[in-house]
Amino acid sequence: MTRSYKTKLHVANDAQNDFLILCMAVKRKLFNLYLNVQFGLLETRKQLYPDYDAFKELPKETQRQFYISAAEFEKVFNHVIRVSGSYPAWWDQAPQKTRKQAFRDAERAFRNYFKGLAKEPRFKGYHARQATYFSGSIRIQRDRIRLPLVGWLRLSEFGYLPIDDQLQKTGYHITGCWVSRWANDYWVAVTTDEPAPIRPVSHTGTKLGLGIDLGVKDMAVLNTGEKFINISKTHYYYHVEKMKKRWQARLAHRKIAAEESFAKNHPHQKAGHLTSRGIEEARYYLARWSAKLAKINKETVRQAIARIVKLKPPHITVEKLNIKGMKANPKMAPSLQKLGLSYFKTWLTWQCQKHGIELREVGTWYPSTKICHKCGTYNRVQFHGTMADLAVRQFNCPHCGLSIDRDVNAAINLQQATDYMVLTATE
Numbered sequence: 001m002t003r004s005y006k007t008k009l010h011v012a013n014d015a016q017n018d019f020l021i022l023c024m025a026v027k028r029k030l031f032n033l034y035l036n037v038q039f040g041l042l043e044t045r046k047q048l049y050p051d052y053d054a055f056k057e058l059p060k061e062t063q064r065q066f067y068i069s070a071a072e073f074e075k076v077f078n079h080v081i082r083v084s085g086s087y088p089a090w091w092d093q094a095p096q097k098t099r100k101q102a103f104r105d106a107e108r109a110f111r112n113y114f115k116g117l118a119k120e121p122r123f124k125g126y127h128a129r130q131a132t133y134f135s136g137s138i139r140i141q142r143d144r145i146r147l148p149l150v151g152w153l154r155l156s157e158f159g160y161l162p163i164d165d166q167l168q169k170t171g172y173h174i175t176g177c178w179v180s181r182w183a184n185d186y187w188v189a190v191t192t193d194e195p196a197p198i199r200p201v202s203h204t205g206t207k208l209g210l211g212i213d214l215g216v217k218d219m220a221v222l223n224t225g226e227k228f229i230n231i232s233k234t235h236y237y238y239h240v241e242k243m244k245k246r247w248q249a250r251l252a253h254r255k256i257a258a259e260e261s262f263a264k265n266h267p268h269q270k271a272g273h274l275t276s277r278g279i280e281e282a283r284y285y286l287a288r289w290s291a292k293l294a295k296i297n298k299e300t301v302r303q304a305i306a307r308i309v310k311l312k313p314p315h316i317t318v319e320k321l322n323i324k325g326m327k328a329n330p331k332m333a334p335s336l337q338k339l340g341l342s343y344f345k346t347w348l349t350w351q352c353q354k355h356g357i358e359l360r361e362v363g364t365w366y367p368s369t370k371i372c373h374k375c376g377t378y379n380r381v382q383f384h385g386t387m388a389d390l391a392v393r394q395f396n397c398p399h400c401g402l403s404i405d406r407d408v409n410a411a412i413n414l415q416q417a418t419d420y421m422v423l424t425a426t427e
């Protein structure tokens, strides 16, 4: 199993900073080069064989002429493009494996596109999020990492990455690592090849399993009554969001101002890519605040799950998320995006796998919010129609007279559910 460890890097050295930027630039240029060639081939194919179904009937060899693999492209690149005069010499400064990976990434982008898994590949621009690949002799110590041709880099977080001694003992090895740049910070993601962590756990915590109701008012509610708040409703979150919006507005204003002043001073010219110190400043702060928001969202989810997993339940039951249906509700759509409920699910699955907890998923048809957990009566008095009214916070059973928080009732119903699918893999 491939596992990836991502952590922040301190790049204080100018030479290293410049080199990493160069590697990212090379990766971007080569990625775009491949895209250019592949799009050209696609275009020719469309002109020669406008009918795609007829083209599919042709022999495989003819079809292959309109597709170039990463390995083939690398040969063309080395024997044709590099010997021609148009090749910039600084591309050669990046490690060979970094260059190779750029073609592989581009090919994968196309393959996913052909399979219908992804959108049409896009050319990477200077302002997009950048990443570059390193493999070969990577060494890791408690507080630093050594990358080929870059040298030692200081880590922000000590003791998270698997260190050399540890790796030697366990026999795992590092397959490679990605260095990315996001809002002026560097991150490193080290990928290792290690067996899937399925551990038998002694369930000393709660004897019963847990039911978790995911929602919009509170991010998660447990059947024990414990609630994890929706962070996007806190003052701090509002503040960060406000700062992001403010810089977004500033960037927009400054761009308009630059265009207007260009049109005034150069009446007969077409404005290309305009920039100024103000625009760059706004771009920088916008990126920083956006990154901060993203980090808050991620960390909230991870901290909540860490607390849930610590309870050591034998199983956890969640409801299958109907994200599309929820997004159709205009009141729910904006808060849903902030919450990242799908990330909650992804991370919970992984953590359950890691700690040997069975994760169960109940289908969307299960009326967890609408039935009484005590007597099982379907509450038609309070919850009718397809969309349960979110304003109703208290569940009052018409049959047995039980009065309970509606989310807690839903969580208990989930805990007791008997018809489910198991998401975690078992041995």
Ligand SMILES: [Zn+2]
Residues within 6 Å of the ligand: 372, 373, 374, 375, 376, 377, 397, 398, 399, 400, 401, 402
């Ligand atoms: Zn009841």
